[in-house]
Amino acid sequence: MTRKNNSPLSKVDFAISSCLFFVGILSRAPLVEKIQSYWDGPQFSIAILHYSFTQQTPAPPGYPLYIALGKFFYLFLHNPHQALLAVSVLESAFGAVIFYLIGKNMYARAVGIVAALIFLTGSVFYYFSLTAYGYGLVPITTAILAYAAYLIFLKHKQIGFLLGLVFGISVGMRPQETIVIFPLFVLGFIFLSKREKAYSLLSFAIVTLIWVIPSVYVIGFKNYFMLSAQFALTAFPHVPISQHIELMIKGFLLSFGVSAGFLTYFVFKYWKGIRQVIEKNIRVILFYGIWIIPSFLFNLFVRSDHAGYQMSYLAAFLILISYTVWKTTEKSKVFFIFAVFIISIFNLYWFFYNRDPNYTKPYRITSFHYSDIRKNDLKTGSKVNFILKNFNPKTTLIITTDALWRPYMYYLKNYQLTDLSGLDNNSPDFKYGRIDAINWNMHQYENKSLSLVIPNSISTVVFTDDNTYSWVKNYPFKQYRLPGNSNLISISVVPREKIIYNFNRITVSKNF
Numbered sequence: 001m002t003r004k005n006n007s008p009l010s011k012v013d014f015a016i017s018s019c020l021f022f023v024g025i026l027s028r029a030p031l032v033e034k035i036q037s038y039w040d041g042p043q044f045s046i047a048i049l050h051y052s053f054t055q056q057t058p059a060p061p062g063y064p065l066y067i068a069l070g071k072f073f074y075l076f077l078h079n080p081h082q083a084l085l086a087v088s089v090l091e092s093a094f095g096a097v098i099f100y101l102i103g104k105n106m107y108a109r110a111v112g113i114v115a116a117l118i119f120l121t122g123s124v125f126y127y128f129s130l131t132a133y134g135y136g137l138v139p140i141t142t143a144i145l146a147y148a149a150y151l152i153f154l155k156h157k158q159i160g161f162l163l164g165l166v167f168g169i170s171v172g173m174r175p176q177e178t179i180v181i182f183p184l185f186v187l188g189f190i191f192l193s194k195r196e197k198a199y200s201l202l203s204f205a206i207v208t209l210i211w212v213i214p215s216v217y218v219i220g221f222k223n224y225f226m227l228s229a230q231f232a233l234t235a236f237p238h239v240p241i242s243q244h245i246e247l248m249i250k251g252f253l254l255s256f257g258v259s260a261g262f263l264t265y266f267v268f269k270y271w272k273g274i275r276q277v278i279e280k281n282i283r284v285i286l287f288y289g290i291w292i293i294p295s296f297l298f299n300l301f302v303r304s305d306h307a308g309y310q311m312s313y314l315a316a317f318l319i320l321i322s323y324t325v326w327k328t329t330e331k332s333k334v335f336f337i338f339a340v341f342i343i344s345i346f347n348l349y350w351f352f353y354n355r356d357p358n359y360t361k362p363y364r365i366t367s368f369h370y371s372d373i374r375k376n377d378l379k380t381g382s383k384v385n386f387i388l389k390n391f392n393p394k395t396t397l398i399i400t401t402d403a404l405w406r407p408y409m410y411y412l413k414n415y416q417l418t419d420l421s422g423l424d425n426n427s428p429d430f431k432y433g434r435i436d437a438i439n440w441n442m443h444q445y446e447n448k449s450l451s452l453v454i455p456n457s458i459s460t461v462v463f464t465d466d467n468t469y470s471w472v473k474n475y476p477f478k479q480y481r482l483p484g485n486s487n488l489i490s491i492s493v494v495p496r497e498k499i500i501y502n503f504n505r506i507t508v509s510k511n512f
Helices: 011-026 040-049 064-077 080-106 109-121 123-130 135-153 160-173 175-190 194-219 221-234 241-269 274-280 282-301 307-329 333-352 370-390 402-411 466-470
Strands: 396-400 416-420 433-438 441-446 451-453 460-463 478-482 486-492 498-502 505-509
Touching: 011 080, 011 109, 040 064, 040 080, 040 402, 064 080, 064 160, 064 194, 080 109, 080 123, 080 135, 080 307, 109 123, 109 241, 109 307, 109 333, 123 135, 123 241, 123 307, 123 333, 123 370, 135 160, 135 175, 135 282, 135 307, 160 175, 160 194, 175 194, 175 282, 175 307, 194 221, 241 282, 241 307, 241 333, 274 282, 282 307, 307 333, 333 370, 370 402, 370 478, 370 486, 396 402, 402 416, 402 433, 466 486
Parallel strands: 396 416, 396 460
Antiparallel strands: 416 433, 433 441, 451 498, 460 486, 478 486, 498 505
8 A cells, every 4th residue: 555646735735625625515504404303413502502411411421622613603603503513514524625635645636535525425424414413523533633643653753742632632522432542542652752752642631621621610520520430331222233233334335335345346356465465564454453443343342323433433444445446446547537426426316315205204313314304304393383383382291202302302492391212112221211301401210100190280282203193092182284294193181180101002091
């Protein structure tokens, strides 16, 4: 793996970078989500106004620098959700430039172009640039950290201050990533001089203190570390490895599409001479191993809910796959252009193809498909607007389920809202979960009785899930058909009546 075209930023590079940046903005800004799509967005949005671990806004250990970016844009936009979407759009634009420059400086300009275009068109990367998630920044900061380690380990550069600076920023964006990116920092740190090691520790300490001190001040010293430790002990549910493997395969394919085939071809092409390849490139292989393996193993054995958790090692594969596309096609410019065109068109088709034009399928959380973003905007948005226009917050209780309780809580701030996990989750680990919320304050606990007593002020209960009309047994209700083939139902109640529920079943009984 030889490096080519290691010139400083030229006019050509500046022109390409500028073009990529504006493509990133123009291809994202008009398409961003209009309605919060899952738990994370409302958590982060509320955190801009009220940073609290006890309310999980955000969940410990937080996203301090990501929330800080949101706070900055909130000064101009005055809407926390839109502020975070501005971060998402800009991170995509800057990310395309970053991957272009890293690919170009590590290998060749063509590698940088491929990396940037995959980053701009891959379903996973596109999805996070249109939604209020913090995961979109992870591949960018991790790639910069890896590039700093690359320069130190393979090119013998003494850039300790930069290494510590980028590591501190990476940890501050998403502290949960520390365990998987720390080996990259160590790889660079070991090969620094004593003076540069001191610089790296100093820059890391400065950046870390910049975000740790405000976080500890807001949360409180004891609560900050205690709640973070409690979250770390409970944040890893037991899931079969087979499910992790499935999610990792999906995340990989949704990130790279047909471009992954070039990596497969490249491996098979050189398999017979693999020993010579390893001997010739042992330091490069060690570098990529330290970049990929920690994150890969974490996702395989600990937790991998979706591709957002896989971003650290996906960033490495983004560079590797771009390299294999270039090496496979370098003898023909026409073939290279054709290959890049097919990769980009396939990625865009995969992301934008509407898999549910008639709105017959249930909403898929973090699905990495544009149609699901638009479906949520229509369905959840219509329900929120209908409730706001037709139901009095002082006399109405909203009952929902786990998938979208945070978005409903966010938009229906003044309503009493209850999330009953057992309505659509029959797992013994989750069915007893209950969350009560009002005014962006929530109380989470187990509800072993699987029942709910109507509060004194409530005369109407609204159920948000589309299928609730089939769950209510032997009790009159009103059904409201809304855009996107969605439904709400409401029932009239009196205080102290009891709602008894179970999986896909709701009954009402007297409790006097």
